[in-house]
Amino acid sequence: MSWIVLIVSGLFEAVWAIALGASEGFTKLVPTVIFGAGLIISMAGLAWAMKEIPTGTAYAVWVGIGASLAVVYGMAFGGETISLIKVVLIIGLVGCIVGLKAVG
Incomplete structure (x- = not known):
């Protein structure tokens, strides 16, 4: 269960990072709210995992x-x-993530 929570938390990390960029320095309300919610969910899941x-x-x-x-x-x-x-490096990064799970 911890691995599932960790993966979902990683998804929400991407959500808050993307929303942070879209918030334009916290000047846009909707992306700022999405950033805050994504950050809380992501960090809480990471802490739990x-x-x-x-x-x-x-x-x-x-x-x-x-x-x-x-x-x-x-x-x-x-x-x-x-x-x-860039595509090769992203594939390598994902491969390393899978490898950490496999050896963990």
Whole structure:
């Protein structure tokens, strides 16, 4: 169950990171509210998962999921450039996340 909570928390990490950018310095209400809710859910889930998953592993997985999704979102909707090397690096990051779960 801790791994499921951690994965969902990683998804919400991407939500708050994307919303933070969209809030334009907290000047837009809806993205700011989404940022706050996503941050609370994400941090609460991370804290809960860390009761059973070692801190280093939990944090690396949480950040990796959030970062990967934020970059993919940026490529799909935010005007971030897509390149073969970026795609390969994201795949490598996801592979490392899966590897942490596999050896954990």
